[in-house]
């Protein structure tokens with residue numbers, strides 16, 4: 001059995017895991033990113049976690065020689081071949097950072113572990129890594145063409161075509177959260193108007209719920225918690241029959257359905273995988289409105305051939321997907 005090390009470099013935490021080729025996480029370590037501490041400190045934390053994992057692998061009968069490489073997933077505009085982060089929303093001031101080389105150099109510092117620094121390192125955008133994780137060991141097993149959306153504060157995306165991650169001409173493709181669903185819609189964080197993210201990102205779900213209760217005067221069980229609302233509280237209320245909360249998820253589902261209709265027409269994927277915390281709202285609240293919107297709008301063949309399913313790897317998709325990058329070819 002071969003193994004690799006996956007690194008999910010997030011804005012809050014760095015998750016580093018020893019993962020088998022069959023997708024099993026043997027052991028993993030979570031360390032705070034401290035995003036403002038600078039690239040040197042972050043690279044050193046990644047290096048330390050990798051060294052620790054290799055060391056601890058022995059107690060799981062994983063030898064250094066069984067580990068074939070390291071895959072790193074990070075938000076931002078990534079150049080996978082060169083291993084460079086051109087820009088990342090998680091790290092202010094990071095421009096053209098040769099992350100793969102920096103991690104390699106950090107691993108080389110420790111001469112007792114010179115073999116670790118010889119590992120190949122693959123870098124990838126985190127949305128792409130998640131999509132690849134779901135393809136290899138999650139909801140997308142057995143498919144070759146899929147799109148993946150991750151719903152959170154922002155909306156991440158990944159596209160797999162013929163079993164391979166689609167990058168676009170300058171690696172800026174698959175920004176699915178910025179699919180336009182309203183031509184003169186809400187302002188998005190990207191500066192454009194009417195993006196999917198501006199309608200189904202966490203902030204808008206909360207803001208829209210507040211507005212229904214405060215501005216439209218709708219009665220809701222959430223009225224007492226308006227200052228600390230979360231999508232989870234809204235979906236819990238919806239599951240107990242709260243009409244405002246049910247409407248919010250119905251609207252969220254419809255917006256996702258509109259975006260997926262475009263993707264179904266452009267790419268004709270076999271599957272659309274939806275992950276992230278907001279997807280936990282589940283089948284009835286979220287997935288049924290998504291599917292019915294696609295059914296209503298898309299051409300039959302495009303709608304019928306695209307299964308809309310929940311992500312299976314949860315918040316480990318990025319870690320598993322990053323680890324699997326090394327087995328791509």
Ligand SMILES: [Zn+2]
Nearest residue numbers: 178188190195
């Ligand atoms: Zn946008």
